[in-house]
Amino acid sequence: MKASRLGVVLTLLALCTGCWDIKDINTLAIVSLAGVDKDPKSGDFLAYYQVMNPTGLSTRTGSSAKAAVYTFNFKDFSHGRFTEKTGRAMPRLFFTAHLQSYIISERYAREGILDLINYVELNPERRSNLIIFVSDSPLDVIMNSFTPLDRVPGRFMRSLSNHYQRNFRMNIYPIRFKDLEKDLKRQTPTVIPIIHYNGVKAASKSDEIEKINATQNGLTFAEGAVFIHARMVGRLDDKSKVLFYILNKKYRRLTETITVNGSYVDVEAQNIQVQRKWIAPGSHLSFDIHADLRIINNQQKRKMTLQNLQQIEASFNKMLEAKAEALEQMSKDKGWDLLGIQDHGGNEDSWRQTKVTFHVTSTMTTTGNTSTPYLLE
Amino acid sequence: MLIVHQIMERLGHSPDFVCHEFALSPDLGLFCIYISSIVSTEHANEFIFKPILEQNLDARALHDPKSWLESLIPKAQTDAFKEATEGIQRLLEGQCLLISSSGDCRLSYDIAKGQNRSVSEPTTEASIRGPREGFVEDIARNVALIRKRLKSEHLIFEQLIIGTETKTKVYLTYIDNIAQVKVVEEFRRRLNSIHADSILESSYIEEWIQDNTWSPFPQLLFTERPDSVVAKLMEGQVVVMTDGTPIALVGPVTFFQFFNSPEDYYQRADIATLSRWLRFFAFLLSIFVPALYIAVVSYHPELLPNSLLISLAAQREEVPFPAFFEAAIMMVTFEILREAGLRMPRIAGQSISIVGALVLGEAAVEAGLVSAAMVIVVSLTAISNFVSPNYGFGIAQRIIQFAFMILAGLMGLFGLMCGVFFVLIHLVSLRSFGVKYFTPLAPLVLSAWRDTLFRVPRYKMKRFPHRRMQNK
Amino acid sequence: MEQANLSGWQLFNLTLVFIIGTSFILLPGSLIADAKQYGWLVFIWAFLYGIILGGLWLYLSSKFPGLSIVQIAVQVLGKWAGGFVSLLYVLFFIQIASWVTRNMSDFMHINVMPRTPLSVFNIMILAVCAYAVVKGIESIAMVCELLSLLLTLPFWIPFSIMIQEWDWQNFNVPYVFHPWETFLNTRYALAFPFMETVSFMMIFPFAGRRLNLAFLSGIGFAGINLTLSILFTIGVLGVERASHLIYPIFIIFREMEFTNFIEHLESVLSINILLIVCIKLSLLFYCAVLAICQLFEVKERGVVAYPLIWIISAYALFFKNIVENVNWVKMYLFNYYALYAIVIPAVLIICARMRKKGRFRKRETAT
Numbered sequence A: 001m002k003a004s005r006l007g008v009v010l011t012l013l014a015l016c017t018g019c020w021d022i023k024d025i026n027t028l029a030i031v032s033l034a035g036v037d038k039d040p041k042s043g044d045f046l047a048y049y050q051v052m053n054p055t056g057l058s059t060r061t062g063s064s065a066k067a068a069v070y071t072f073n074f075k076d077f078s079h080g081r082f083t084e085k086t087g088r089a090m091p092r093l094f095f096t097a098h099l100q101s102y103i104i105s106e107r108y109a110r111e112g113i114l115d116l117i118n119y120v121e122l123n124p125e126r127r128s129n130l131i132i133f134v135s136d137s138p139l140d141v142i143m144n145s146f147t148p149l150d151r152v153p154g155r156f157m158r159s160l161s162n163h164y165q166r167n168f169r170m171n172i173y174p175i176r177f178k179d180l181e182k183d184l185k186r187q188t189p190t191v192i193p194i195i196h197y198n199g200v201k202a203a204s205k206s207d208e209i210e211k212i213n214a215t216q217n218g219l220t221f222a223e224g225a226v227f228i229h230a231r232m233v234g235r236l237d238d239k240s241k242v243l244f245y246i247l248n249k250k251y252r253r254l255t256e257t258i259t260v261n262g263s264y265v266d267v268e269a270q271n272i273q274v275q276r277k278w279i280a281p282g283s284h285l286s287f288d289i290h291a292d293l294r295i296i297n298n299q300q301k302r303k304m305t306l307q308n309l310q311q312i313e314a315s316f317n318k319m320l321e322a323k324a325e326a327l328e329q330m331s332k333d334k335g336w337d338l339l340g341i342q343d344h345g346g347n348e349d350s351w352r353q354t355k356v357t358f359h360v361t362s363t364m365t366t367t368g369n370t371s372t373p374y375l376l377e
Numbered sequence B: 001m002l003i004v005h006q007i008m009e010r011l012g013h014s015p016d017f018v019c020h021e022f023a024l025s026p027d028l029g030l031f032c033i034y035i036s037s038i039v040s041t042e043h044a045n046e047f048i049f050k051p052i053l054e055q056n057l058d059a060r061a062l063h064d065p066k067s068w069l070e071s072l073i074p075k076a077q078t079d080a081f082k083e084a085t086e087g088i089q090r091l092l093e094g095q096c097l098l099i100s101s102s103g104d105c106r107l108s109y110d111i112a113k114g115q116n117r118s119v120s121e122p123t124t125e126a127s128i129r130g131p132r133e134g135f136v137e138d139i140a141r142n143v144a145l146i147r148k149r150l151k152s153e154h155l156i157f158e159q160l161i162i163g164t165e166t167k168t169k170v171y172l173t174y175i176d177n178i179a180q181v182k183v184v185e186e187f188r189r190r191l192n193s194i195h196a197d198s199i200l201e202s203s204y205i206e207e208w209i210q211d212n213t214w215s216p217f218p219q220l221l222f223t224e225r226p227d228s229v230v231a232k233l234m235e236g237q238v239v240v241m242t243d244g245t246p247i248a249l250v251g252p253v254t255f256f257q258f259f260n261s262p263e264d265y266y267q268r269a270d271i272a273t274l275s276r277w278l279r280f281f282a283f284l285l286s287i288f289v290p291a292l293y294i295a296v297v298s299y300h301p302e303l304l305p306n307s308l309l310i311s312l313a314a315q316r317e318e319v320p321f322p323a324f325f326e327a328a329i330m331m332v333t334f335e336i337l338r339e340a341g342l343r344m345p346r347i348a349g350q351s352i353s354i355v356g357a358l359v360l361g362e363a364a365v366e367a368g369l370v371s372a373a374m375v376i377v378v379s380l381t382a383i384s385n386f387v388s389p390n391y392g393f394g395i396a397q398r399i400i401q402f403a404f405m406i407l408a409g410l411m412g413l414f415g416l417m418c419g420v421f422f423v424l425i426h427l428v429s430l431r432s433f434g435v436k437y438f439t440p441l442a443p444l445v446l447s448a449w450r451d452t453l454f455r456v457p458r459y460k461m462k463r464f465p466h467r468r469m470q471n472k
Numbered sequence C: 001m002e003q004a005n006l007s008g009w010q011l012f013n014l015t016l017v018f019i020i021g022t023s024f025i026l027l028p029g030s031l032i033a034d035a036k037q038y039g040w041l042v043f044i045w046a047f048l049y050g051i052i053l054g055g056l057w058l059y060l061s062s063k064f065p066g067l068s069i070v071q072i073a074v075q076v077l078g079k080w081a082g083g084f085v086s087l088l089y090v091l092f093f094i095q096i097a098s099w100v101t102r103n104m105s106d107f108m109h110i111n112v113m114p115r116t117p118l119s120v121f122n123i124m125i126l127a128v129c130a131y132a133v134v135k136g137i138e139s140i141a142m143v144c145e146l147l148s149l150l151l152t153l154p155f156w157i158p159f160s161i162m163i164q165e166w167d168w169q170n171f172n173v174p175y176v177f178h179p180w181e182t183f184l185n186t187r188y189a190l191a192f193p194f195m196e197t198v199s200f201m202m203i204f205p206f207a208g209r210r211l212n213l214a215f216l217s218g219i220g221f222a223g224i225n226l227t228l229s230i231l232f233t234i235g236v237l238g239v240e241r242a243s244h245l246i247y248p249i250f251i252i253f254r255e256m257e258f259t260n261f262i263e264h265l266e267s268v269l270s271i272n273i274l275l276i277v278c279i280k281l282s283l284l285f286y287c288a289v290l291a292i293c294q295l296f297e298v299k300e301r302g303v304v305a306y307p308l309i310w311i312i313s314a315y316a317l318f319f320k321n322i323v324e325n326v327n328w329v330k331m332y333l334f335n336y337y338a339l340y341a342i343v344i345p346a347v348l349i350i351c352a353r354m355r356k357k358g359r360f361r362k363r364e365t366a367t
Helices: A001-022 A081-091 A104-113 A115-120 A137-145 A153-165 A175-181 A238-250 A306-334 B001-012 B041-054 B059-063 B065-072 B082-091 B139-149 B181-192 B202-209 B226-234 B255-259 B262-266 B269-298 B306-316 B325-344 B346-367 B374-385 B391-431 B446-451 B465-471 C008-020 C023-063 C069-077 C079-111 C117-135 C137-165 C181-187 C185-203 C211-237 C240-242 C248-254 C265-296 C302-313 C323-354
Strands: A026-037 A045-052 A070-078 A093-095 A102-107 A129-133 A190-197 A219-228 A231-236 A254-260 A263-280 A284-298 A355-366 B017-023 B029-033 B078-080 B097-098 B105-110 B156-163 B168-177 B221-223 B238-242 B248-252
Touching: A001 C117, A026 A104, A026 A137, A026 A153, A026 B255, A026 B306, A070 A081, A070 A137, A081 A093, A081 A115, A093 B156, A102 A104, A102 A137, A102 B306, A104 C181, A115 A175, A115 C240, A129 A153, A129 A254, A129 C117, A137 A190, A153 A219, A175 A190, A175 C240, A190 A238, A219 A238, A231 A238, A231 C023, A238 A254, A238 A263, A238 A306, A254 A306, A254 B346, A263 A306, A263 A355, A263 B269, A263 B325, A284 A306, A306 A355, A306 C023, B001 B017, B001 B029, B001 B082, B017 B041, B029 B041, B029 B082, B041 B065, B041 B097, B059 B156, B065 B078, B097 C069, B097 C211, B105 C117, B139 B226, B168 B181, B168 B226, B181 B202, B181 B238, B202 B221, B202 B238, B202 B248, B221 B226, B226 B238, B226 B262, B255 B269, B255 B391, B262 B269, B269 B325, B269 B374, B269 B391, B306 B446, B325 B346, B325 B374, B325 B391, B325 C211, B346 B374, B391 C069, B391 C117, B391 C137, B391 C265, B446 C137, C008 C023, C008 C137, C008 C185, C008 C211, C008 C265, C023 C069, C023 C079, C023 C181, C023 C211, C023 C240, C023 C248, C023 C323, C069 C185, C069 C265, C079 C117, C079 C185, C079 C265, C079 C302, C079 C323, C117 C265, C117 C302, C137 C211, C137 C248, C137 C265, C181 C185, C185 C211, C185 C265, C185 C323, C211 C240, C211 C248, C240 C248, C248 C265, C265 C302
Parallel strands: A026 A093, A026 A102, A102 A129, A129 A190, A284 A355
Antiparallel strands: A026 A045, A045 A070, A190 A219, A219 A231, A254 A263, A263 A284, B017 B029, B029 B097, B078 B105, B097 B105, B156 B168, B168 B238, B221 B248, B238 B248
16 A cells, blocks of 8 residues: 555656646746857857847837847857856747747858758757858848848847748748758758848937838848858859849749830839740750739830730840850859759760750739829820 | 325425414314415315315215315325325425314315416527527426427337425436437436435536546536427437426537537538537637747747748837736636626626627736737637537637647647647546547547538438437 | 447548658658659558458457457457467557657657657657547547548648649659569558557447448548648659658648748648647547556546656657667568567467357257
8 A cells, every 4th residue: 555655646746747848938038049150260160149038029018128039148169168158148948949040140051051050950949940141241240130011020020021921832942951951962052141231330229219211221232142061152243143043943933124115114024934945955944934014103105005015025025045054154254153053964074064044934914003004295 | 184284294384484373163173284385376276275165075975085185176186195205295286284283184185376488589599590589497388399390109208306405397208219328327327326405406416427527528408498408409419407497418429519500400511510610610729829839939939920920029128017917817817707707697797798709808908917819819719619509618618728738838839738638538438427528529430420510401411310329 | 348330431531630640740751762753552452452351350350249358368268368469469559659749749849849858748648648548539530520620621722832833854763663662661651550550449439330431432542631731742742852851741731832821831731730739639548548457457538638648758868869660560570560460360260269268169958
């Protein structure tokens, strides 16, 4: 009798050990944005963690704090040491399950981020579906700035990328860690957006975001960083970046300005479909691109007729073909397989000699509210 | 004479004991004994005293008083008795004893007066459409209510007297060409094996005859509505009615029958189906929501979407307790409120419920003792508790929800899931008079799904019970 | 032995849950590492092999209707040799049960609750399963019936949503497929779910007429499920990533993101896994307890079940970490299981034939 009672008591006590895992919500430091920089001389990593401040963010009356996030920075020589180091400065438990984005400094990216990828995959606290950005402004300036409109900078960046996400097929914007991992062994590069801070000094006081001019101290995303085998090899300008996504990664929207009859017409190409075909396997690749066009701005000084629309379509086709050929030329010059020739049946040695032809067709589907522009006669 | 003395010895001290002696003639005396509080004295006067006193004595009266008395007094309620104990028993049931002075004529007349409330709307099971009659405390009138609705010759009432001191009448009711013989036998066997001295309510009987006393889930349904009882009789179930209480027990019963209300059968089929799903959902809500809240807030904050996480974190900034204690405090307070609401006198009861719910919750949040989300969780749980049409089942829900809360507080989702598995095994292994508790979901009896998860329209309910019962 | 009656549907569900068990979290990682993009083929021949073995056991069981394998062994080989074989089976069941427990506690410990000691997970889940065992096989079968739909749908629906990440390029990994070599390297996939089903020989006596169909179709359906899940894993994650991760399917669920609001669904998978493991463990536990009760003629299961909690929980802590576990499994599992799943039943059939026991006996009054 005694033994079984003792057994029951011990079991109940043992069950209480589950409490060691309690992570009560208000004891957590919820990290929303992480930034990593590597000093090329000493090899030390500088990590910045931006922690959300719940009372500053909540809409309840009586909360006095105004700062929505706080940034902590640490310096150490190996990634795994940060988890313990954060305990020395952060008053709460380091909680990374809600990380929204990661920022990597350009100089670290140029050295290669394979060690960071390994660390993120191994750690059960981190997730690999975080979006990455490369920053060409100094990392401490970006990490110490508040952002307007969306008070948590991590969310700000994520919602900027969501805007692009909708235009991708299957709603996936492939700028995450796992896309880098997937492309590790492949030859097609991954292009990660570069963020750039517009001002000079960091907007480090929350009063700064009370100013009405939101672009002055804000962030912009324009160019792209080209990663091959998890190492940054160069930059792409904005237009080339979009074209790269269209030709490879199923991006479906493009806004272009074309000149028709001497005036500007802005069109938006929707539902872009790209098909590759090997005309002669290994040596001649052809891209068939089809788009539906929509007129955004028509400055021509003549009526819109069916012929006019066909002119616009033809003009668009020519322009897109020219741009694609320019991209192809650049990719062969620089040695980046931006068209993905090797991965889709091309040869490693001879991809540069592969002939590529582009054939663009478009259909005008939507013309806007006016049937003819206003003319001054 | 002797017998009268015996009776007076036992009961004479009682203030309502009445013993009249009539000397009708020098040879013939008559004792009339009754207990005045339980007889109707008008009946006594009208049918017993008047005929006796007004009648002339004739020769027959002197020779054979028994048949003379029998001819005088309405035969329908007359009975003869022999021993004093029998006489005492009948006195206590409200009969009037007529004993001749020679002692050889002993008759008793049933003039009991029932002190009953009239048939009114059932308080625990209200319905919008459907009859408003509920059972009363007198078993004879309850039988009348059933017979009025079910005019079948196969309706059987078996009477048992249970309880050595209270001698309560218990009727075992069933329809003999629909109910299964084995089940009826089992009921009879269990009722006969009750050794108790008092049966005051049907719950006493329930505790004696149910399969598993320690389970929080009831294995017998109780109901106060005669239309509900008749419907269940027609499905082949057995009903136990107890004198002195309006609640009748129905068995064998499965888990899913606790989600049926008689309302379902009086409303349209699609509304009834949706209401049933709502009840299932409310059941799941009430047992899982507090436990899930504790598990997620304490152990798995990564489950919450980002904005919810921030708002919960902001709310919990000021709260001094860990999530488990906060939840426990609120739930216990609510249980106290509920109990108090039951006992409050009617007038004060209304104000307590409004005061308690709104002001207490609001004030607790303002004082920083609990977070606002917790108040929502508790109110949602409490309201979902009342959705079950059967009150006994609501109590089971409360026990389960507290058990899950403790498990979730100890070990998060892992503990909660172990608890769920445990409760499932328990439910599935319960038997109600031989019928598996979780029929027709496990074991899978697809034909019985017409009335469990759905309520199909009547023209689709084609199978008659005596065929359906074989699957059970 | 209790009087229980399992319907065909219940047996089908039991087989399905038993085989899927912990294999869909443990196997994909190592299979994809060994067989690259042909990992799913491994499962196809594995479940065909499982069906053949299942046929073998059904044949043995049909010759001795109403007897479990422990009782068959005693009848065929005599009291002492049969008793020894039964004891071996008891140890076998306890061994599998402790591996299953260890796998689950490892999973929970690494991914969900890192600070709780392993034994606490073991004891909690074994206590619940001991209660299930005491309540009997019918209760286990009914809970399995109830839960099977609830376990399948929350797994396949999010999994199918992940098709949006499918990339046919993932199948173009440069790897030359050597069937025979791969077969030898992945022997453990044959052993791990499919040879463990010999435990069902303890439950065959409870099943009804539809035993053969239910059992074999359960094996087949489980095999198809596993094949599809590996196919999905390769398509969605890619060979590269999947072979580097220990729990690839868990990571798929973790990274699932649907309309920015529904994310972090890995807890759904954890709950799934937990419930499946509860059922599988209850079954194994039940087989072990039933074998002991039949061998030593103990009437009440509770007397045996509750002490076994401690034994299994302690034995589960045998391996120091998961790498040791995986190594041992790769090298020795097939040989170890082959003894129980192939050798002993074959020996029993041969001996029964020779000694003319059971249905092998020619009826004197044959008509």
